[in-house]
Amino acid sequence: MIWGVLQFPGSCDERDAQNACELAGAETRLVWHEETDLSGIDGIVVPGGFSYGDYLRVGAIARFAPAMNAVADFAAAGGPVLGICNGFQVLCESGLLPGALLTNESTRFICRQGDLVVGDADSPFLSGMSPGETLSIPFKHQTGRYFAPPEMLEQIEANDQVAFRYAEGQNPNGSLNDIAGVVNEAGNVIGLMPHPEHAVDALTGSTDGLKLFRGPARVEA
Amino acid sequence: MAKHRELGLTDAEFDLILEKMGREPNGVELAMFSLLWSEHCAYKHSKKLLGKLPTDGPRVVMGPGENAGAVDIGSGWSIAFKVESHNHPSAVEPFQGAATGVGGILRDVIALGARPIAILDSLRFGELDSERTRYLVDGVVRGIGHYGNSMGIPTVGGEIYFEAPYEQNCLVNAMCVGIARTDEMVRAAAEGTGNQVVLFGSKTGRDGIGGASVLASAEFGEDDEGKRPTVQIGDPFEESKVLECCQELLAADLLVSLQDLGAAGLTSSAGEMASAGGTGIDIDVGKVPLREADMEPFEIMVSESQERMLAVVEPGKVEEVLALCTKWQTDSAVIGEVTDTGSFRILKNGETVGDIAVEDLVDGCPLYDLEPDEPAEWIYPNYVTLREGADASEITLSLLGSSSIASKRWAYDQYDSVVGSRTVHRAGAADAAVLNIPESDRAIAIAIDGNGRRVACSPRLGTIEATLECAANLACVGAEPLGVTNCLNFGNPEKPTVAWQLSQSIDGLADACRALELPVVGGNVSLYNETPTGPIYPTPVIGMVGELPDPETCAGEPWRDGDWIALAGPFNPSLAGSELEKARGQLGKGLPEVEIEPARAAIELIRESVRAGTIRTVTDVSDGGVATVLSELALGSGVGCKVTLDPVIVQRDCSEEDALFGEGSGGFILAGDRQSIELLGGQGVQIEMLGRAQGNEIRIQAGDTAVDILVAEAKASFESLAHRIEL
Numbered sequence: 001m002i003w004g005v006l007q008f009p010g011s012c013d014e015r016d017a018q019n020a021c022e023l024a025g026a027e028t029r030l031v032w033h034e035e036t037d038l039s040g041i042d043g044i045v046v047p048g049g050f051s052y053g054d055y056l057r058v059g060a061i062a063r064f065a066p067a068m069n070a071v072a073d074f075a076a077a078g079g080p081v082l083g084i085c086n087g088f089q090v091l092c093e094s095g096l097l098p099g100a101l102l103t104n105e106s107t108r109f110i111c112r113q114g115d116l117v118v119g120d121a122d123s124p125f126l127s128g129m130s131p132g133e134t135l136s137i138p139f140k141h142q143t144g145r146y147f148a149p150p151e152m153l154e155q156i157e158a159n160d161q162v163a164f165r166y167a168e169g170q171n172p173n174g175s176l177n178d179i180a181g182v183v184n185e186a187g188n189v190i191g192l193m194p195h196p197e198h199a200v201d202a203l204t205g206s207t208d209g210l211k212l213f214r215g216p217a218r219v220e221a
Numbered sequence: 222m223a224k225h226r227e228l229g230l231t232d233a234e235f236d237l238i239l240e241k242m243g244r245e246p247n248g249v250e251l252a253m254f255s256l257l258w259s260e261h262c263a264y265k266h267s268k269k270l271l272g273k274l275p276t277d278g279p280r281v282v283m284g285p286g287e288n289a290g291a292v293d294i295g296s297g298w299s300i301a302f303k304v305e306s307h308n309h310p311s312a313v314e315p316f317q318g319a320a321t322g323v324g325g326i327l328r329d330v331i332a333l334g335a336r337p338i339a340i341l342d343s344l345r346f347g348e349l350d351s352e353r354t355r356y357l358v359d360g361v362v363r364g365i366g367h368y369g370n371s372m373g374i375p376t377v378g379g380e381i382y383f384e385a386p387y388e389q390n391c392l393v394n395a396m397c398v399g400i401a402r403t404d405e406m407v408r409a410a411a412e413g414t415g416n417q418v419v420l421f422g423s424k425t426g427r428d429g430i431g432g433a434s435v436l437a438s439a440e441f442g443e444d445d446e447g448k449r450p451t452v453q454i455g456d457p458f459e460e461s462k463v464l465e466c467c468q469e470l471l472a473a474d475l476l477v478s479l480q481d482l483g484a485a486g487l488t489s490s491a492g493e494m495a496s497a498g499g500t501g502i503d504i505d506v507g508k509v510p511l512r513e514a515d516m517e518p519f520e521i522m523v524s525e526s527q528e529r530m531l532a533v534v535e536p537g538k539v540e541e542v543l544a545l546c547t548k549w550q551t552d553s554a555v556i557g558e559v560t561d562t563g564s565f566r567i568l569k570n571g572e573t574v575g576d577i578a579v580e581d582l583v584d585g586c587p588l589y590d591l592e593p594d595e596p597a598e599w600i601y602p603n604y605v606t607l608r609e610g611a612d613a614s615e616i617t618l619s620l621l622g623s624s625s626i627a628s629k630r631w632a633y634d635q636y637d638s639v640v641g642s643r644t645v646h647r648a649g650a651a652d653a654a655v656l657n658i659p660e661s662d663r664a665i666a667i668a669i670d671g672n673g674r675r676v677a678c679s680p681r682l683g684t685i686e687a688t689l690e691c692a693a694n695l696a697c698v699g700a701e702p703l704g705v706t707n708c709l710n711f712g713n714p715e716k717p718t719v720a721w722q723l724s725q726s727i728d729g730l731a732d733a734c735r736a737l738e739l740p741v742v743g744g745n746v747s748l749y750n751e752t753p754t755g756p757i758y759p760t761p762v763i764g765m766v767g768e769l770p771d772p773e774t775c776a777g778e779p780w781r782d783g784d785w786i787a788l789a790g791p792f793n794p795s796l797a798g799s800e801l802e803k804a805r806g807q808l809g810k811g812l813p814e815v816e817i818e819p820a821r822a823a824i825e826l827i828r829e830s831v832r833a834g835t836i837r838t839v840t841d842v843s844d845g846g847v848a849t850v851l852s853e854l855a856l857g858s859g860v861g862c863k864v865t866l867d868p869v870i871v872q873r874d875c876s877e878e879d880a881l882f883g884e885g886s887g888g889f890i891l892a893g894d895r896q897s898i899e900l901l902g903g904q905g906v907q908i909e910m911l912g913r914a915q916g917n918e919i920r921i922q923a924g925d926t927a928v929d930i931l932v933a934e935a936k937a938s939f940e941s942l943a944h945r946i947e948l
Contacts, residue, residue, distance in 0.1 A: 009458070009461070009462050009465075009549065009550055010371075010458050010461050010462070011373075012371075012372065012373020012461065012640060013373065013640060015641075016640065016641065016642045019642055049373060050371045050457070050458060050461070052458065053371070053456070053457070053458025053459075053461075054371075054458075055458065108363070108366075108635050109366045109367075109370055109635050109636070109637070110634055110635065111370075111633075111634060111635070111636060111637050111638055111639065112634050138639045140637055140639060140640075142370075195639070197642070198639040198640070198642055200642065201642065201657075203645055203657060203772055203773065204639065204642055204643065204644055204645060204657065205639070
């Protein structure tokens with residue numbers, strides 16, 4: 001499997017995402033934000049960071065990057081797309097995922113190891129996990145409060161589109177329904193605020209993040 | 222007032238400029254002199270003293286004089302590191318001051334061709350009951366996070382102290398650590414007549430004009446609000462592009478040399494490049510990309526706008542360099558040329574508007590001898606914060622909750638500590654940060670330390686202690702120190718008391734480094750940290766980098782129920798300069814003598830034991846003494862302890878209170894199985910078994926005195942700071 005890892009100016013977790021994909025047994029290629037040819041790529045990671053500085057609204061400029069048009073086509077064709085942190089924000093801005101990310105209730109950046117609970121969503125990314133399973137993954141963001149209008153939220157819940165929730169009492173930002181990550185209706189696009197790419201080595205805290213990167217390859221096989 | 226005095230030059234210095242130039246300097250030239258001859262750039266009050274520091278060693282790759290120091294860690298890789306202050310900008314505008322402090326130290330490391338992999342911060346504020354302090358803390362912590370987080374560089378450690386003498390003049394010292402292929406590192410020397418000078422990164426604006434002279438090299442007065450325009454504005458997005466651009470430029474071997482633009486902007490970066498290369502340099506201000514079209518030549522030459530880099534490029538490679546800058550969407554322009562004239566010429570669209578001999582500008586500043594005089598009395602105020610008659614339990618809880626000892630997690634949680642996927646020990650998790658370096662098949666540890674209060678009690682001994690503490694912190698994770706960087710934060714050196722503090726402190730640093738065989742590979746001096754209420758505590762901040770062969774074996778584990786607990790090392794506890802003495806308002810001059818050699822032996826024993834895996838729980842005894850350290854270990858593990866300090870009182874001939882709360886160098890608390898600890902005995906290092914980890918109480922007996930508190934109480938006290946800081 002070959003993962004394409006997008007690189008916007010201001011991305012900062014793209015090398016960690018590459019490292020995670022490779023530890024999960026895949027090959028990777030950095031995809032520059034101006035590229036539009038994704039041929040040969042089996043999955044896309046939109047990594048964390050501060051695309052274009054995020055001085056406007058998070059992810060608001062990145063959604064217009066030429067590479068994101070190609071990602072939209074890739075997703076529409078059923079290709080697996082994983083958005084982490086800023087990548088999640090970009091996917092929401094692009095309309096590939098429902099909802100929006102708002103500034104943390106504390107207005108501060110937070111970074112701490114925490115527990116994620118796997119939801120009921122049906123997605124190749126979750127294929128190696130069971131609903132209710134707990135993963136130890138770093139939480140790390142300033143704009144991670146998941147929000148959706150009541151009707152949309154109801155629909156997301158009804159459709160089982162919640163991929164991850166913060167474990168009880170650990171919601172770091174005020175996200176509605178403790179939502180930490182969601183999938184699209186088809187299940188091939190997933191976004192989450194916590195950082196599975198930083199949880200791939202026991203030495204640095206946990207290896208639980210690897211499960212997410214192995215998911216699509218497992219389904220493919 | 223004469224123009225040169227407004228710019229911070231003395232009459233004698235101005236006369237010397239006249240003599241060297243043989244004429245009156247014009248406005249551009251005078252502005253340039255005033256900056257490069259400022260304390261911040263010329264080190265005119267400290268250079269002679271700094272010559273005492275050892276700088277050589279077998280592992281040194283880059284020493285003082287380069288943008289940062291660097292040491293070899295094997296397998297073709299080096300670690301670059303440096304610490305620098307941004308005190309005055311942070312006191313005037315905390316968010317941007319701290320943010321640009323981080324940005325600046327990152328560029329120093331980037332300029333060596335290294336990729337930054339870690340940031341640490343050493344911060345000092347006034348006491349927390351002050352509204353101004355809380356305002357500064359909030360802004361500084363946010364500013365550090367804003368810049369480092371956005372850049373994707375983890376902040377992995379640091380220290381925060383709260384002491385009244387920093388109330389008006391906080392300290393914000395940032396340390397950056399980077400990694401580079403040893404054979405691909407670049408120096409800052411401009412070489413090769415005819416080579417082109419390329420400026421890239423942010424456009425040049427009017428921010429930061431006079432930062433090095435008017436702001437950094439003067440005491441604070443009453444009109445500080447007026448100095449806000451001398452603070453620069455940070456743009457981490459731009460720096461992120463500049464970093465990646467530099468990495469690509471260097472990987473493609475397109476640069477002769479590279480230098481960041483820091484204090485004094487183009488004047489210092491171009492001047493120092495020419496000086497290091499023994500060349501001349503022409504800079505055409507008409508070619509500098511500007512934010513505002515009508516900037517004067519002098520403004521362009523001294524602007525301290527952030528996120529700019531200067532490179533020397535062979536003519537045939539210029540096009541490729543500019544193309545890479547365009548790829549990274551960062552402004553770039555050829556703004557000058559390396560010459561063989563020995564002159565720093567400033568042109569405006571081809572016409573000369575300034576012409577100074579590089580040597581006069583960069584090395585011509587007179588160096589001053591200090592006039593040190595030891596004050597007869599303790600010169601700092603004392604405040605009582607502890608209830609009179611408090612018993613040992615109450616004292617312990619009070620110390621655990623005191624601003625300097627209590628948990629700083631509320632700050633560390635605001636920093637990205639995991640990006641880069643190297644962080645083995647995060648901030649606050651162990652005595653030193655540990656980063657995995659798979660490139661060279663090993664790990665590094667980083668510590669930063671400097672207890673200003675103890676240095677105030679004895680500048681020489683306090684500085685030795687700070688250096689030993691760094692080495693002890695590294696030992697606790699199994700690391701061997703390789704090199705030192707420092708930031709010397711002091712008051713006005715023209716005053717005899719401060720001069721005495723500074724010279725004593727540098728003597729101490731030199732003694733400690735020589736004894737530990739550690740080279741000082743770079744650093745920074747920050748003087749004039751003084752307000753109308755007096756100088757800050759003299760605060761040498763020591764940054765130390767070490768290596769360890771195996772990141773899997775780096776201790777830092779909490780103790781477990783049933784573990785045996787011991788005190789090791791030549792620790793000689795005393796209340797002088799301690800947290801308890803501070804709380805009682807009894808601080809005064811003097812610290813007990815420090816014996817470096819026995820401390821060094823203990824450090825080596827601990828390091829080897831951690832490396833061998835025989836010790837998994839170890840920490841050095843520092844602020845608050847043994848009772849505080851034991852309580853911290855207990856609350857960290859959730860398991861209490863039952864110990865007696867009677868063997869300490871006997872063996873080390875000290876009082877009960879000294880044994881419980883005394884401070885000093887050379888002590889370690891360790892825990893583990895009895896046999897492993899006993900095996901450490903008989904190796905020339907004093908060891909006393911104190912008791913065991915057990916239960917949910919912390920019970921420490923010292924003669925007739927006892928600490929008896931619940932682990933939960935200790936924890937609540939230790940974590941109380943976040944509430945008091947109103948987070």
